[in-house]
């Protein structure tokens with residue numbers, strides 16, 4: 001984990017509520033891995049105290065940049081959406097555990113729900129670079145929340161919307177079941193980030209179909225470095241609770257007690 005200043009290189013809307021921020025990531029800092037996140041100190045000009053966590057959604061070693069996709073939600077993200085090229089941010093990064101390597105001879109199936117898309121785009125980018133041909137299922141409430149972003153053209157993608165305004169009409173899990181029913185039977189492994197009901201439904205589906213399933217949990221955080229216990233979730237382990245910030249945010253879905 002490193003603490004360093006970074007410069008905003010680009011910051012632009014990619015759909016109705018989401019923005020993409022491109023930041024300088026100097027080469028002397030450890031390369032982030034898919035699934036890892038960073039925290040941003042609330043910029044001067046906001047009254048917020050706690051650092052805010054965001055997943056890395058892309059990394060380019062050649063350009064020394066990362067991207068973060070964020071939803072304009074509360075005080076800090078509203079402020080972030082107004083930041084300009086050249087503005088400075090204070091980062092702690094990279095944080096948390098990364099997704100494990102995808103199992104050889106299994107197709108990596110990536111499920112992204114809503115703003116959980118960031119880490120899945122990064123994983124899709126990394127798997128494509130290894131020629132692992134991921135399948136990406138991207139679910140949103142409606143077409144206005146599907147971003148215009150190059151990765152969706154670069155990997156095989158199925159879009160699902162709850163209201164059917166774009167792509168498959170139904171949830172991401174409905175789209176997955178439909179794909180598995182109509183597609184060729186293949187060995188696959190799931191990687192997912194999104195709302196808890198989506199992750200918990202996927203965990204059940206993975207159990208029923210005997211597939212490995214890795215989930216990224218976005219829990220409200222305090223310190224984000226393992227000190228405050230503000231981010232714990234119940235797990236099937238004698239310890240009973242795990243800190244999402246340091247033991248996660250990536251978990252085997254069978255580890256978690258889904259409530």
Ligand SMILES: Cc1cc2nc3c(=O)[nH]c(=O)nc-3n(C[C@H](O)[C@H](O)[C@H](O)COP(=O)(O)OP(=O)(O)OC[C@H]3O[C@@H](n4cnc5c(N)ncnc54)[C@H](O)[C@@H]3O)c2cc1C
Pocket residue numbers: 037048052053054055056068069070071072073074075076077078115118119217218219220221249
């Ligand atoms: C590991 C991790 C990765 C994350 N990655 C991303 C990302 O890539 N893009 C992104 O937009 N957001 C991400 N989040 C959520 C992000 O941290 C919050 O949206 C952000 O802190 C909101 O700050 P704010 O000051 O704008 O809103 P606040 O005023 O703090 O909150 C606004 C609303 O958002 C809710 N909220 C705040 N934090 C969370 C959270 N962690 N999960 C769910 N709801 C929350 C609050 O309950 C409130 O209703 C991530 C969170 C975690 C823990």
Ligand code: FES
Pocket residue numbers: 220221222223224225226227228229230231232243244245246
């Ligand atoms: S946020 Fe403090 S321990 Fe995880």
